[in-house]
Amino acid sequence: MFFKVKTSEEVFQILKDFHPTEDEVLSIDKALYRILNKDIIAPEDLPGFPRSSMDGYAVQARDTFGATESLPVLLEVVGEVLMGQPSNVSVRPGQAVRISTGGMLPQGADGVVMLEYCHSLDERNIEVGRAVSPLENVLRFDDDYKAGTVVLRSHHSIRSQDVGILAGLGITEISVFKQPRVAIISTGDEVVPIDQRPLPGQIRDINSYTLNAFCLQQRAEPIMLGLCRDDFKKLRQLVENGLHIADTVWISGGSSVGTRDMTLKVFESFDKMELLVHGISISPGKPTIIARIGQKAVFGLPGHVASAMVVAEVFLSPFLARLSGKKDMTKEALFEVDAELSRNLESASGRDDYVRVRLIEKQERLIAEPIFGKSGLISTLVEAHGLIKIDRNTEGLYQGQHVKVMVFDRV
Amino acid sequence: MFFKVKTSEEVFQILKDFHPTEDEVLSIDKALYRILNKDIIAPEDLPGFPRSSMDGYAVQARDTFGATESLPVLLEVVGEVLMGQPSNVSVRPGQAVRISTGGMLPQGADGVVMLEYCHSLDERNIEVGRAVSPLENVLRFDDDYKAGTVVLRSHHSIRSQDVGILAGLGITEISVFKQPRVAIISTGDEVVPIDQRPLPGQIRDINSYTLNAFCLQQRAEPIMLGLCRDDFKKLRQLVENGLHIADTVWISGGSSVGTRDMTLKVFESFDKMELLVHGISISPGKPTIIARIGQKAVFGLPGHVASAMVVAEVFLSPFLARLSGKKDMTKEALFEVDAELSRNLESASGRDDYVRVRLIEKQERLIAEPIFGKSGLISTLVEAHGLIKIDRNTEGLYQGQHVKVMVFDRV
Numbered sequence: 001m002f003f004k005v006k007t008s009e010e011v012f013q014i015l016k017d018f019h020p021t022e023d024e025v026l027s028i029d030k031a032l033y034r035i036l037n038k039d040i041i042a043p044e045d046l047p048g049f050p051r052s053s054m055d056g057y058a059v060q061a062r063d064t065f066g067a068t069e070s071l072p073v074l075l076e077v078v079g080e081v082l083m084g085q086p087s088n089v090s091v092r093p094g095q096a097v098r099i100s101t102g103g104m105l106p107q108g109a110d111g112v113v114m115l116e117y118c119h120s121l122d123e124r125n126i127e128v129g130r131a132v133s134p135l136e137n138v139l140r141f142d143d144d145y146k147a148g149t150v151v152l153r154s155h156h157s158i159r160s161q162d163v164g165i166l167a168g169l170g171i172t173e174i175s176v177f178k179q180p181r182v183a184i185i186s187t188g189d190e191v192v193p194i195d196q197r198p199l200p201g202q203i204r205d206i207n208s209y210t211l212n213a214f215c216l217q218q219r220a221e222p223i224m225l226g227l228c229r230d231d232f233k234k235l236r237q238l239v240e241n242g243l244h245i246a247d248t249v250w251i252s253g254g255s256s257v258g259t260r261d262m263t264l265k266v267f268e269s270f271d272k273m274e275l276l277v278h279g280i281s282i283s284p285g286k287p288t289i290i291a292r293i294g295q296k297a298v299f300g301l302p303g304h305v306a307s308a309m310v311v312a313e314v315f316l317s318p319f320l321a322r323l324s325g326k327k328d329m330t331k332e333a334l335f336e337v338d339a340e341l342s343r344n345l346e347s348a349s350g351r352d353d354y355v356r357v358r359l360i361e362k363q364e365r366l367i368a369e370p371i372f373g374k375s376g377l378i379s380t381l382v383e384a385h386g387l388i389k390i391d392r393n394t395e396g397l398y399q400g401q402h403v404k405v406m407v408f409d410r411v
Numbered sequence: 412m413f414f415k416v417k418t419s420e421e422v423f424q425i426l427k428d429f430h431p432t433e434d435e436v437l438s439i440d441k442a443l444y445r446i447l448n449k450d451i452i453a454p455e456d457l458p459g460f461p462r463s464s465m466d467g468y469a470v471q472a473r474d475t476f477g478a479t480e481s482l483p484v485l486l487e488v489v490g491e492v493l494m495g496q497p498s499n500v501s502v503r504p505g506q507a508v509r510i511s512t513g514g515m516l517p518q519g520a521d522g523v524v525m526l527e528y529c530h531s532l533d534e535r536n537i538e539v540g541r542a543v544s545p546l547e548n549v550l551r552f553d554d555d556y557k558a559g560t561v562v563l564r565s566h567h568s569i570r571s572q573d574v575g576i577l578a579g580l581g582i583t584e585i586s587v588f589k590q591p592r593v594a595i596i597s598t599g600d601e602v603v604p605i606d607q608r609p610l611p612g613q614i615r616d617i618n619s620y621t622l623n624a625f626c627l628q629q630r631a632e633p634i635m636l637g638l639c640r641d642d643f644k645k646l647r648q649l650v651e652n653g654l655h656i657a658d659t660v661w662i663s664g665g666s667s668v669g670t671r672d673m674t675l676k677v678f679e680s681f682d683k684m685e686l687l688v689h690g691i692s693i694s695p696g697k698p699t700i701i702a703r704i705g706q707k708a709v710f711g712l713p714g715h716v717a718s719a720m721v722v723a724e725v726f727l728s729p730f731l732a733r734l735s736g737k738k739d740m741t742k743e744a745l746f747e748v749d750a751e752l753s754r755n756l757e758s759a760s761g762r763d764d765y766v767r768v769r770l771i772e773k774q775e776r777l778i779a780e781p782i783f784g785k786s787g788l789i790s791t792l793v794e795a796h797g798l799i800k801i802d803r804n805t806e807g808l809y810q811g812q813h814v815k816v817m818v819f820d821r822v
Contacts, residue, residue, distance in 0.1 A: 028620065029635075032624045032627050046790075047614055053715075053786070053787040055668045083599060083600040083612070083641070083667050084599070084601035084602070084610075084612050085612045086610075086611040100667035100669060101714065102614070102714060102787075103601075104611060139785055139787050139788065143788055143790075144789055144790045157820070158624075159628070160621050160624040160628055160720070160819070161621060163620050163624040164624070164716055164789055164792075165617070167615055168605075168614070168617040168789060188494060189493070189494040189495040189496075190494040190514075191495075194581060194583060195581065196581075197581070198459060199497075200496075200515060201460060201494070201496045201497050202495050203513075204578055204579050204580075205578060206575045206578050206579040207575070209440060209574050210571050210575030210578070212574070213443045213569075213570070213571040213574040213575070214571040217443060217444075217570070217571055224440075230494070254513065255513035256466070256514065258511060303512065305572075305575055309571065312571075374464055376462065376550050377554055378572060379555045381572040381575075382562065382572050382576050408570055408572070409444075
């Protein structure tokens with residue numbers, strides 16, 4: 001069968017067709033980074049009562065109009081607001097009530113004079129040396145949120161302050177999308193478990209562990225289904241199992257052409273299989289297979305771990321974001337840093353090249369230094385901080401040129 | 412007692428004196444983002460044997476010298492390398508052995524001709540239409556790592572590919588710094604548990620939950636010790652408890668001056684207490700107290716959650732990084748994005764102003780739009796994507812000026 005190699009853009013478009021399928025309800029102290037599946041509406045006003053935002057005296061603002069240091073206004077102190085309690089006195093013209101930051105504004109008051117502008121004459125009287133306008137130093141009862149307004153939108157990823165506002169509104173549980181589950185299968189007759197000493201010709205299962213950690217990094221739930229020799233029946237069984245227990249199945253590990261062919265044959269053996277991608281015009285990472293089996297995406301990743309990681313960073317990261325319920329957002333820009341390229345870089349046209357780079361800080365500037373090395377080597381990835389893309393429509397990049405670096409990790 | 416307000420730089424310097432104290436050993440599949448407490452040395456060569464990085468024929472490179480499409484070289488095919496096994500034939504002059512990507516190079520061979528440059532004449536003979544140099548398309552036995560070399564350095568934070576290389580080298584467990592434990596205490600007579608309906612004058616415990624999530628975000632282990640009224644004995648008891656079970660104690664919640672004074676008095680009641688910071692020249696966040704009790708840092712954070720969050724982002728984030736074992740790194744630059752300011756911003760001199768901003772993408776440019784609002788409001792934080800700093804030595808920033816935005820969250 002003839003199958004045209006797809007461009008990155010075509011692959012991104014194809015991956016947009018996959019969505020989260022399940023929800024769950026979580027306590028807010030477990031909700032960090034989870035994705036809302038509906039809008040959060042304020043059930044009540046916040047703070048719910050007028051509060052002072054300063055330490056000082058609650059007053060009727062108009063009493064202070066015209067007050068200056070040289071011409072202060074005299075006010076009678078008629079009480080004090082205790083924290084956490086409504087005041088039992090109300091403020092009438094010519095009166096003031098002592099109040100702390102966060103205290104509830106007493107009846108009658110509509111402004112707070114900061115302590116530093118007040119001068120105590122005796123226990124009952126103060127001089128106010130500055131005017132306040134109505135509502136100055138006061139948070140109104142609905143200044144944070146008015147009951148019924150949208151506080152957080154569906155598809156939003158929960159941050160610390162979002163947990164805070166939920167707590168503040170008394171929302172102790174929220175409904176979120178379930179984290180995507182990823183079944184990971186390693187193939188290849190040459191691959192052995194990592195706690196085993198490889199014989200000549202064998203290598204340990206680097207890919208399963210790399211992809212497992214990659215999933216955790218993307219806040220997906222990896223399920224390592226283990227190693228599979230190049231055996232059609234056994235591999236098909238594992239993929240079937242993966243489709244039952246996970247939202248997507250990823251096969252990688254063996255780098256031989258035989259292993260890749262086997263993966264394709266196994267995908268094709270399923271009913272309701274649609275081959276979506278057979279080869280992507282990128283380097284490294286070209287021999288990538290993507291199919292849809294039922295509603296789920298299955299991936300045959302390149303065997304070289306460095307190539308698999310590039311495919312993971314470039315395609316599986318937005319794929320998992322989508323499966324997690326995240327919307328396309330400004331976010332992408334946030335994962336990239338701007339750096340200056342340390343040298344000229346040529347590129348074969350007709351494909352997008354992803355070059356591993358090291359980031360070096362030089363006099364406040366960030367320099368991206370390409371790491372060369374055979375694509376089968378994982379050391380090139382370990383030494384790199386991120387990737388830069390050389391678009392297939394350019395012939396290369398120049399020394400000193402500003403480039404966007406997709407950083408592997410920011411934590 | 413007179414205590415001078417400290418600058419940000421002084422506070423950063425003070426926080427550099429705190430270090431991680433404990434180690435633990437972890438299985439590598441649980442090691443993502445953990446910090447190494449010693450160098451990782453390669454215990455063996457990787458890949459450990461010479462491998463082909465292409466599908467093709469293993470040959471003696473010199474046999475192919477001068478070969479071209481029009482003047483191919485004839486070679487005898489004497490066998491095939493099976494994946495995961497050493498070849499049982501060796502390659503002699505004039506011979507070739509079929510090999511797949513990742514296969515073990517047979518004895519005698521020193522290069523691999525890619526399949527696409529070979530033409531099968533019959534079962535035993537091929538024509539090779541291109542020359543290969545020695546080691547072309549071959550990964551040597553120690554190309555990734557040579558036994559004894561440093562693979563990952565102490566204080567490095569483990570990423571996906573680092574888990575991969577550990578797996579590849581058969582290192583199934585590593586020694587890392589323990590995650591810092593943070594005891595969180597909420598104070599203030601006006602603060603009530605989040606599942607309780609606040610009476611007039613009361614607010615729910617936003618701060619504990621915000622700081623709890625903030626710790627999780629920084630990969631620290633939060634321990635919520637709960638609410639404490641403004642009661643010296645009870646608060647002292649909680650701080651003592653916190654010092655026993657955690658590496659640092661954070662008090663926040665109440666915004667009144669009484670609560671703040673109580674926190675200071677409690678800190679001062681401990682033996683071996685050293686007051687390090689009493690006020691920082693930043694806005695918001697000025698009323699921050701930092702002390703050392705024994706070897707541990709204790710913090711009295713501003714009561715306003717927005718102020719507490721600014722202090723957390725600016726100071727507690729690098730503090731926790733240090734307590735986690737991370738080194739000062741290029742990293743800082745990676746947490747910031749470059750954006751254009753949407754309008755002029757004035758600033759009072761004499762303090763560093765942290766302004767909350769919204770990030771908006773406009774025609775490939777990232778615009779930072781300041782969010783104004785009273786500092787007691789959490790909504791300003793919820794609507795913001797990050798903070799920009801107006802240095803105390805400048806009087807403000809201009810519209811269109813490029814600014815660094817500290818983004819709250821990048822996940």
